[in-house]
Structure formats: structure tokens, C-alpha cells
Amino acid sequence: MGQDRRQPFGEHGLAGPRVLTQYLVMAVSSRRRAILLARLSDNREDVDLTDEGIPLGLDDQLRRMYGKADQLGWDVWKVIKNPRLSAYKRRKITLPDGRREYRVFRPDLREALADLAAGRANALLCLDLDRAFRDPKDLQDLIDVVDHSPHDIVVESVTGSLHMEKGRDNFDAEIRVLVANKASRDTARRVAAARERQALNGQYGGGKRPFGFCAGPPKIVPDGGRTDEAVCAWHGGRDCRSGITAIKTETDVIADCSHRLLQGASLRSLAAELRGKDVPTVTGAKWSAETLRDILLRPRNAGLIVYRGEILDGVSAPWEPIIERETFEAVRALLTDPARQTAPGAPPRWTGTSIYRCGLCTPPGTQTTQPVTCHVTRGGKDPRYTCRVFNHVARNAHRVDEVVFAHVMYAITHPRAYKLLAPAAPDVDAAALRKEKATIRKTLDRMAEDEVLGLRTRAQVLAATRKANARINDIDELLNVTVTDDPLAEVVNAGDPVKAWRDMPLANRRIIVDRLCTVTILPARPGRRFDVASVRVDPKHSLGATPPEFLAAG
Secondary structure: OOOOOOOOOOOOOOOOHHHHHHHHHHHHOOOOEEEEEEEOOOOOOOOOEOOOOOEHHHHHHHHHHHHHHHHHOOEEEEEEEEOOOOOOOEEEEEOOOOOEEEEEOOHHHHHHHHHHHHOOOOEEEEOOHHHHOOOHHHHHHHHHHHHHOOOOOEEEEOOOOOEEEOOOOOHHHHHHHHHHHHHHHHHHHHHHHHHHHHHHOOOOOOOOOOOOEOOOOOOOOOOOOOHHHOOOOOOOOOOOOOOOOEOHHHHHHHHHHHHHHHHOOOHHHHHHHHHOOOOOOOOOOOOOHHHHHHHHOOHHHHOOOEEOOEEOOOOOOOOOOOOOHHHHHHHHHHHOOOOOOOOOOOOOOOOOOOOOEEOOOOOOOOOOOOOOEEEEEEEOOEEEEEEOOOOOOEEEHHHHHHHHHHHHHHHHOOOOHHHHOOOOOOOOOHHHHHHHHHHHHHHHHHHHHHHHHOOOOHHHHHHHHHHHHHHHHHHHHHHHHOOOOOOOHHHHOOOOHHHHHHHOOHHHHHHHHHHHEEEEEOOOOOOOOOOHHHEEEEEOOOOOOOOHHHHHHO
């Protein structure tokens, strides 16, 4: 991020009234207005926090800087503190002139430089040169502000490793930053090599505990405490391994949501259910569709090791897989499909929302993939299903659902209800299909290299790619069919189908209703409080229409 190059004295060196007042006040005062710049690396895992939520290491920095400012006779004008910020790692950012460059992301430093350049402060104090700067470009930006500002600026450090003022030779600081930068590069290489070794050996790489796995027993025993009393918070012992030992209540969530997502439940509806349960997220934040999506997309759910974003085939993880590899691949294909559409807003709270049709906008028998559906509104006391577009159809939501549920009861309790179930999945060799898929992809990579070397024409590569992608799609369909459970099986095969239906989550009820019938809400006939005939239910199965006596009993 580039520094603010605007001149505080304007284009022709003349200051405005407000800026000029600032300089006059600072000129009269003999005490400097200082900025304290405190930072901790982003990979620190401080456990102890102050009352403000600042790691104690950062709090100690501020205490020492306050003492130094008092010793120098400076007034502390602003404190900038960042408990999780790297002074070394770079990322691509947009500079003020529109150029894209790799720079260290230091919003704390940019804020301090802007205040110094604008004359709001005339001193900068940090703990140490190494703590404040690891990138030569950042240091050079500070040097430019100090050397080219129209007012006097002084930079100091508590340890004495950094002293800077206008006209002073800054060679020592520049050399120190170059040495610190090289040390960071060496550390990054060692860490990368260690993580690669861990990945290839199937070891957990560390960090914040992943959902589904415990953090292990505490590494630090409190003063005066006993080692055997510092146990894992989830399992109550000291045999747990961080990121490896599973937490059953959490792995059950992963397995259940993965399977129900493939059955047709939405992320929003699943997240809404989790918000009402006693299984919190790792951070304690409320469940959201985005949080659940990130968890379900983790290869570790299938016992897979990832290094630099790539799954290491043939490397066994030290933890048991939560779901089958085929299930994970199907979930990933579903959630990363570019054609997947997600609707904003809260998850549906009623069975028929976006499923029941408006009989005036989409008359019965209309063949369309985009019917006009109903949603629930509150008019008077009772919620009502109303047309989403024109609001010209309105039926009591509870009474409509009762009619629809009676049709569902008839189907799932029918002697031939087994005919509702999807055909059995074909018997396929999943391991062989996965191997074939990997071989096809490697072949495509080799063909691309051959095209670069002139050994194959582009037409040959494109033709082979089309055929390969078609085969990969066939393989994915075969693998997906073997892992997708039929949601109807849960009620049809239950000892008490009616009870199973009533206990079923809303998301699964919606899937079954949409699977079994087409519901159309029609205008009511005059003079009727609730007209059952205004709820038309057309079965999508071959068990026949629901008998009137069954509807009356329902």
C-alpha cells in the first residue's frame, strides 16, 4: 500500500487555516505529539489476554513505550496496536495510482505515516526496529516522510535500535531491516519444508483446532497445578492428540449435513437447524451458511491430507475419515458448481415456501421450470401462503399444510410405498473409478506439455480434452449415485412412518413434499372460510390420487 504523498502545505506551499493552526500549536509547544506503534506477529498464539482483549505481549510493549515517551518528555497523541499483523508477508494490493504490486499489508503503518505527513503528530515511537519493520520498502516510506516533510519529525525506539530525524544517515537502520528480512525468508523456508514433511508423513500441521477434532490436553500446566489435572476439555484425559482425536458430536454434524446436502437440503436450512442445537462453532460464533460451507469443503473430512491446496493421494491421515471419499467429492462438486444458485435472506420457515405454486400465475398442468410460487406473510392473526408476485392468492398456511401433509401420509403409509423409493445405486468399483479419473487428468497435463513442445497440435489436444471431460463427468455421476441417500427411505422404511414424518427436520420435509407432489393454491370459492378444494395436490408418484376419506381422516 503506497503512502500518502499529498503535501500538507498545498500545491504551492501555502497552508490552509486549519493546517497552519496545527503547525503553530506544535511550534509553540516544546513537547512532541507522539504515535505509539505496537505490533505482534500474525502467527503468535497468545493465550493470556488483557481486559481489552489484547495479548499480554502487546500490552507489555505499550507499557514500555509509555515509559519511554515519558522519559523523552513526549505527549502520547495516538496509540496504534495490531495484535495479529505480519511485517513480512506480502500480498497483491492496489496502490493509490492504480498499479497492482506485491506489498506487505500494514494498515497500522500507513495510518501512522499519514498522521506524520499531515502534521497531526511529529514523533513515532516503537518498541524495536525489528518489531516495527521487516520490509525495506516500509522503512523507506518512513525515511521519505521524515526527510521530505516541511516540519520536524523524530522516530525513536525503546531499545535504541532505531533513531531517525531529518538529515540523519539511516544506513544502519536499512542494513538492520535487510538482515531481519533475510531472517524472515529463512524462517519461511524452514516452516514450508517442515509443513511439507508433515503432510507427506500424514501429520497434522497445527494451528486452530478444526471443527470435529479436539485441541488436545493443555500444554501449559498452571502454577501449582498437577499434570494429570490438566486434561482435554472434550475428552477429560491426556491421551488426545490435537487436530487428530475426533469429537463425536461435531463429526456427527459433518456427516449428517454432508448427506442431507446431497439429498437436497440447503446450506441455509441446515445452518438454521444448527443454530438451535447445542453444538457451537469453534469460535463460538453463530452458525451461518458460509461457515458450514467451509467446514463441509474440507478434505480432512474424508481423511485426506492437503499441502498447498493440493490433495496428496496415497498419503494416509492419522485420523479416521468422517465421511467416505465419494461423499466428500460429491459435496465438493455440488458446492463448487458455478451453476449453483443461492438465494439470499433467511432460510424458509414453512414447508411450502418457494414450493407451492400460485394457481393464477401458474395454472394447474403448466409445464415450466420456473413457476410462480408462494411465500408466507402475516395478515391479521394467522400466517398465509400468498403469491410472491401479485399477492392475489392468500390461504391459511396451517390449513394448507394440513391438506398437503394428508396426501404425504397416504403415500408413505401405502402398502406399495416402497415404489416411491429411488432405484438402488449401481454396484461400482469406486477406487477404480477414482484411479481412472486421476489417470485421465495426468494424461491431459502431459498432452498440454506436448502441445507446448510442438509434439501435438492444438486441435488434437482440444479433441482429447472434450472426450476426457465427458468421461470424467460420467465417473462423477457414477460416484455421486452411490453416496446419495434417498430421503424418503427414512420414513418409508420406518416402523412408524407417521411419527418419522412428524419428527423429521423441516428441510427434509420440504424435499419429500416437492418429490411426491405438485401443490397449487387456487382462489377460494365465495362464502367459504377455508376451501379445501382451493389446495390442489397433483401426485408425482404412481400410487394414485389420495382417497377423500383419507383426507377427511387426516
